[in-house]
Amino acid sequence: MKNTYFTPGPAELYPSFARHLQTAMDEQIGSISHRSQRFRDIYKFTDEQLRTLLTIPATHGIFFTGSASEVWERVVFNCVEHESFHLVNGSFSQKFHDYAQSLHKYAHVFEKPFGEGFDATDIEVPEYAELVCLTHNETSSGVQMRPADMHKLKRKYPKKLFVVDMVSSAPYPNLDFSLIDSAFFSVQKAFGMPAGLGVWIANQACLAKAERLQKYESITTGAHHTLPTLWKHYQTFETPATPNVLYIYLLGKIAEDLNRIGIDTVRKQTEEKARMLYKFLDDSSRYKPFVEAERHRSQTVVVATTKNPADTIASAKQAGMIIGSGYGSFKDSQVRIANFPAVSIDQVQLLINELKK
Amino acid sequence: MKNTYFTPGPAELYPSFARHLQTAMDEQIGSISHRSQRFRDIYKFTDEQLRTLLTIPATHGIFFTGSASEVWERVVFNCVEHESFHLVNGSFSQKFHDYAQSLHKYAHVFEKPFGEGFDATDIEVPEYAELVCLTHNETSSGVQMRPADMHKLKRKYPKKLFVVDMVSSAPYPNLDFSLIDSAFFSVQKAFGMPAGLGVWIANQACLAKAERLQKYESITTGAHHTLPTLWKHYQTFETPATPNVLYIYLLGKIAEDLNRIGIDTVRKQTEEKARMLYKFLDDSSRYKPFVEAERHRSQTVVVATTKNPADTIASAKQAGMIIGSGYGSFKDSQVRIANFPAVSIDQVQLLINELKK
Numbered sequence: 210m211k212n213t214y215f216t217p218g219p220a221e222l223y224p225s226f227a228r229h230l231q232t233a234m235d236e237q238i239g240s241i242s243h244r245s246q247r248f249r250d251i252y253k254f255t256d257e258q259l260r261t262l263l264t265i266p267a268t269h270g271i272f273f274t275g276s277a278s279e280v281w282e283r284v285v286f287n288c289v290e291h292e293s294f295h296l297v298n299g300s301f302s303q304k305f306h307d308y309a310q311s312l313h314k315y316a317h318v319f320e321k322p323f324g325e326g327f328d329a330t331d332i333e334v335p336e337y338a339e340l341v342c343l344t345h346n347e348t349s350s351g352v353q354m355r356p357a358d359m360h361k362l363k364r365k366y367p368k369k370l371f372v373v374d375m376v377s378s379a380p381y382p383n384l385d386f387s388l389i390d391s392a393f394f395s396v397q398k399a400f401g402m403p404a405g406l407g408v409w410i411a412n413q414a415c416l417a418k419a420e421r422l423q424k425y426e427s428i429t430t431g432a433h434h435t436l437p438t439l440w441k442h443y444q445t446f447e448t449p450a451t452p453n454v455l456y457i458y459l460l461g462k463i464a465e466d467l468n469r470i471g472i473d474t475v476r477k478q479t480e481e482k483a484r485m486l487y488k489f490l491d492d493s494s495r496y497k498p499f500v501e502a503e504r505h506r507s508q509t510v511v512v513a514t515t516k517n518p519a520d521t522i523a524s525a526k527q528a529g530m531i532i533g534s535g536y537g538s539f540k541d542s543q544v545r546i547a548n549f550p551a552v553s554i555d556q557v558q559l560l561i562n563e564l565k566k
Numbered sequence: 567m568k569n570t571y572f573t574p575g576p577a578e579l580y581p582s583f584a585r586h587l588q589t590a591m592d593e594q595i596g597s598i599s600h601r602s603q604r605f606r607d608i609y610k611f612t613d614e615q616l617r618t619l620l621t622i623p624a625t626h627g628i629f630f631t632g633s634a635s636e637v638w639e640r641v642v643f644n645c646v647e648h649e650s651f652h653l654v655n656g657s658f659s660q661k662f663h664d665y666a667q668s669l670h671k672y673a674h675v676f677e678k679p680f681g682e683g684f685d686a687t688d689i690e691v692p693e694y695a696e697l698v699c700l701t702h703n704e705t706s707s708g709v710q711m712r713p714a715d716m717h718k719l720k721r722k723y724p725k726k727l728f729v730v731d732m733v734s735s736a737p738y739p740n741l742d743f744s745l746i747d748s749a750f751f752s753v754q755k756a757f758g759m760p761a762g763l764g765v766w767i768a769n770q771a772c773l774a775k776a777e778r779l780q781k782y783e784s785i786t787t788g789a790h791h792t793l794p795t796l797w798k799h800y801q802t803f804e805t806p807a808t809p810n811v812l813y814i815y816l817l818g819k820i821a822e823d824l825n826r827i828g829i830d831t832v833r834k835q836t837e838e839k840a841r842m843l844y845k846f847l848d849d850s851s852r853y854k855p856f857v858e859a860e861r862h863r864s865q866t867v868v869v870a871t872t873k874n875p876a877d878t879i880a881s882a883k884q885a886g887m888i889i890g891s892g893y894g895s896f897k898d899s900q901v902r903i904a905n906f907p908a909v910s911i912d913q914v915q916l917l918i919n920e921l922k923k
Binding site for chain 1: 568569571573575576577578579583584587591594595596597598599600631632633635636638639642664665666668669670752754759760761762763764783786787788789790791792806807808809810811812813888890
């Protein structure tokens with residue numbers, strides 16, 4: 210019998226994934242040229258489905274990379290001459306900051322302890338920061354930053370570029386792309402696919418910045434997947450290098466399935482399942498939600514504190530349910546439960562029943 | 567009915583691919599954590615199979631990236647402080663050179679016309695070049711450089727790092743990794759997989775160079791997939807970021823299948839099919855081999871000159887065989903026929919029969 214994966218990515222595959230994969234194999238999508246009309250049609254279809262799902266306007270292009278981690282590097286290369294600014298409250302927002310430092314940028318940081326979140330009112334963006342780097346969902350600690358706070362911050366600093374890491378939450382956060390310049394995610398989280406594809410959304414302001422930086426001799430914007438090259442090829446729904454054609458096809462089909470359900474319903478279902486999980490944790494004597502402030506509790510990665518996480522994980526596994534361990538040193542005191550669209554309300558209820566035992 | 571793809575990548579899937587994919591789906595490989603023992607076992611298995619297949623010694627690590635194009639960037643970032651040297655005779659060796667320039671390196675070039683190849687005796691490596699960049703198989707023109715020439719050149723310049731792009735030929739070229747410091751390929755060519763995974767082989771000399779460069783303030787070695795980070799995680803068969811777990815699994819299984827046949831046999835079969843194709847072109851009145859010098863004719867991507875390539879491609883397609891167009895402006899005068907392990911001697915014979923009509 211198959212297990213149900215409640216892990217925060219790689220995660221449970223979307224229920225229709227196997228069917229779409231079979232169609233792709235039947236249609237030999239793995240063999241088609243990335244310079245063919247068939248591929249351009251696939252890219253266009255996936256672009257359209259993601260645009261509908263995430264309400265992405267024509268000002269923004271949608272590009273494919275090898276992973277979301279790669280985008281951390283690309284967005285800094287292409288949008289920062291000297292200074293970036295990072296909100297850091299966990300391992301992944303920390304890595305984003307580390308990447309900027311590795312690229313020799315002056316990477317300002319405003320840090321909060323693991324488990325705490327950010328509100329717009331907390332934040333002063335340094336004067337010369339060119340790019341504000343926000344993490345919608347800190348996968349390591351289960352903390353979210355509300356889109357309303359992101360939008361408010363951008364309104365306060367309209368001249369700075371804003372990029373949102375929504376790796377472990379997209380398509381849940383309802384970002385207003387008239388304010389957010391760039392965002393990115395990977396497909397092995399809430400899209401229910403295997404890992405191996407990053408999606409990078411960026412607007413013309415990012416492009417203009419990248420084009421300006423490319424002319425400077427003092428810095429490099431990188432060579433692979435530069436924004437100007439991605440954008441140029443995007444005009445005809447192509448890519449500069451051979452992309453993961455199969456996964457781009459599959460992402461389009463899953464986004465289409467989510468659009469059939471409707472993004473509002475997908476978001477409501479996510480909130481309903483999160484409510485069930487947090488209520489269980491609140492009521493339990495053995496578990497409690499790690500994130501105290503309700504407004505900062507992630508809707509897609511629920512982190513619980515418990516005395517014997519290894520026991521919890523082991524007994525859930527015996528019941529065919531795989532839940533995630535706490536991140537890094539929190540392995541000994543936490544479990545992480547992913548709440549992605551691939552798991553149903555019934556499956557979440559089964560997990561809760563199991564945890565109650 | 568399914569087509570047979572003789573395209574130079576993406577290409578025909580390896581005959582066992584669908585079976586391995588089904589096993590992977592049954593075993594939920596798409597959902598497992600990249601921090602689990604199950605993943606470490608997969609990485610180790612694929613590493614061992616590739617080591618056997620390509621005779622890679624313990625001095626070299628094997629790493630995974632999003633694509634081979636990404637490795638063009640990584641190897642320059644990690645192995646070049648100021649100067650690289652490139653042999654350029656087609657579009658892909660040119661792109662390797664372009665990448666080095668984009669990273670603001672002084673990228674020396676020795677160029678030959680499209681369709682011509684390099685011998686060791688031709689080549690003077692500039693005194694301060696740190697990395698010598700060779701392309702085993704120029705996919706655009708169907709020109710190969712013989713490993714013997716690569717080895718001879720390295721012996722002449724033993725202190726320089728040598729990297730070989732074997733994107734569209736691995737596992738065909740029999741590289742001597744006691745001489746070649748680094749090599750890389752992608753899986754959608756001769757390994758018969760869908761695109762979306764690059765494989766980077768690099769030795770301790772490359773690592774030592776990267777570690778030295780990381781200490782300099784004047785240059786960056788990049789942030790994502792730096793060689794020291796890849797190497798550090800490789801010690802426990804992990805990766806710094808979430809990799810394409812599914813494709814790493816599939817690559818290991820296909821490498822195992824090729825090892826069962828035996829690399830000598832795989833290489834002999836490749837040569838036999840190439841011999842059949844070139845003999846047909848030599849004997850034909852309508853086609854001729856584009857590459858004149860026999861020693862420079864690619865064994866894996868056969869390029870033919872013909873008056874009406876569009877007609878050739880269309881009639882082959884009607885017979886269920888997809889062949890590649892000439893690269894870029896050579897679309898109007900050439901076709902490209904991939905000769906990868908996924909197509910059998912019988913299938914090559916069927917193609918020749920069709921082209922004879």
